[in-house]
Amino acid sequence: MSLIVQKFGGSSVADAESIKRVAKRIVETRKAGHDVVVAVSAMGDTTDELIDLALEVTPQPDPREMDMLLTTGERISMALLAMAIKSMGHEARSFTGSQAGMITDARHGAARIVDVTPVRVREALDDGAIAIVAGFQGFSRDSKDITTLGRGGSDTTAVALASALKAEVCEIYTDVDGVFSADPRVVKRARKLDQVSTEEMLELAAAGAKVLHIRAVEFARRHNVTLHVRSSFSHLPGTLVVPPSEKDTMEEPIITGVAGDLTDAKITVVGVPDTPGMAADIFTIVAKTGANIDMIVQNVSLAATGRTDISFTLPKSDGDKVLTALRAEQPTIGFQSLQYDDQIGKLSVVGGGMRTSAGVSAALFTALKEAGINMEMISTSEIRISVVTRADVLNHAVQVVHTAFGLDADDEAVVYAGTGR
């Protein structure tokens, strides 16, 4: 009997009705003859509400206690889900992160999974029960304390379970039909992709595609887990995210998709002395803040001044701490000033085909030029090209490029009312 791991996000279990609907769906899979393990998130906005409550008590909640607090969210949804399934006449057992053997390090709020020992989950399956596991949470063997994996952690929980239990597939249920060649809310003729490689998915996620949490995709790639991103509102097949080896390269298009991202900002370090190792010094400081840098561009140094500018993009949420860290080191580095710009948009085209096909960047730049869209930064990886534009023209840019690469579908994509995960 094949084992399937299913992950349901907060919007899929927002209230009693949704929980019953999800329970029905799980039971269908069980009836189809599969062993089923479910990873579930907290109901709707529970996590945010708990955070607000903590902030009412103290502006700096203790990390250990914060994890103790937040992990109650998934325990509520998993218990309700197990009740719902049992009320439909099927065995179900819920397990907390520690009960499910999600062993992590002790970094509260951003714990890393170090081991998965789902002994009790196995027992439940052997007893013919459906196992419901609390997403997002784990347990530190060293500190004996409860930990959380950080935002989007439930996706990671599901993939880690799928890997440890050798599941046939890990189904990630969301409120769209799957992974699209572009955001259907932006590009009307966005095309649902039947299959992408984990590598491409990783670039798409990094490029701003919200559908999957990047950490979960990384985990899936490292452990060869096949993901199936599909809608919890329909029974249509979604998008298979498969290890590169398994992907049928015959069908591989040059470009898989186009992604737009408005969550980044740009910092420019102006007038950096153009001496060896300066960039290293700057990004060492940035790295210490824990900020995630995406694109980096260094202008050609102006011989006259012997100084250069270094620009990089990072999540807006990391802006303040990085600016503060750099200002503190201004004397030692000796740059002239800092510029912060949070009105940028990042457009990325992703596709395994790029490796082998020349001229993708040329085609991209041409499309943007014809649309009169200015590029402020460019960076390329083996299967991704990203450019920075003004924020207000990003959606138009995504449209144009999607069409230019012949990705438009024949008919328009269905967009659900769902609030996303």
Next chain:
Amino acid sequence: MSLIVQKFGGSSVADAESIKRVAKRIVETRKAGHDVVVAVSAMGDTTDELIDLALEVTPQPDPREMDMLLTTGERISMALLAMAIKSMGHEARSFTGSQAGMITDARHGAARIVDVTPVRVREALDDGAIAIVAGFQGFSRDSKDITTLGRGGSDTTAVALASALKAEVCEIYTDVDGVFSADPRVVKRARKLDQVSTEEMLELAAAGAKVLHIRAVEFARRHNVTLHVRSSFSHLPGTLVVPPSEKDTMEEPIITGVAGDLTDAKITVVGVPDTPGMAADIFTIVAKTGANIDMIVQNVSLAATGRTDISFTLPKSDGDKVLTALRAEQPTIGFQSLQYDDQIGKLSVVGGGMRTSAGVSAALFTALKEAGINMEMISTSEIRISVVTRADVLNHAVQVVHTAFGLDADDEAVVYAGTGR
């Protein structure tokens, strides 16, 4: 350094503000040079809200999952309380029932404590931290599952911890100043008792005094734990509930207090054949339903008929199941009919002094007679006399008796707005 266990109920931690107030109170105790262990209930009506949520999902929630669900309530309040204390610059660590070593049997929803091994609580104290323990919950060694102790369980958690940790005292914080000679809401001149024996407290609780959960008092008596019932809204000393031995008998009054209870109903089994062992048969049937019987009265048999009536009181909530059970056995027992009366009030006078002083019942009956209050049932124990009256005259009866036994204070008791625990 002496160890104090403090218990705070749901109304004391109903919102962020109350939690900060309680945290301040705990820190004061710590600053006074004590080790402090806190048992805390779920915030306000959280438990009821979680129950409602479960009932929305299914009319018969699975007991194991129900416990998984309900135990999140105390985890939220304890985490918030620990955060609040840490934000005041004191070390605090919260522990779930299992982390605190609350080992119970596997009876979900009504688990019994079988062992208390508070190893991590000890470690926290040795590290100079304040330990916050989730009330109401435990962990079954056999099933490895999370359990709950049933309603009022947080009082029991506190007493069990005090016993296991050899605490100097177990402080039960509530919204009244302590244990009164009668309900201050009924008797204006009710007197706050400085000290009562656990035995008397047990009778008072059984007689309807809401201030302490009867199970916790039983536990305190069996394990010689001294309780201090006091208000979380004032710093006045409350009522010490001490093992009989320790109670200063010099001060022992004949009557400790008067309690009224409107939660009971009366069942009369009419026309029972007056043959040996009939009562035994009837109460075996009743016992099988798990109902708690309080008073039992058997009328003198009428020689003419050879039949007798047997009346007993029980919680209204148990009425239906007992009536059903008895009707089912009517043929075998051969009684004529059943009468159910839920309009009764139960008045009890409690006092260790009764043992040695004659005429307490006489004085009680006289007081009621002079007030024109009719008694329908009478039962006496070594330190308690209870009588059943009509429900609508109970409060008046309590007033009258309180005065008759000279319990009235010189001034009126302060009644807080608090909603009780």
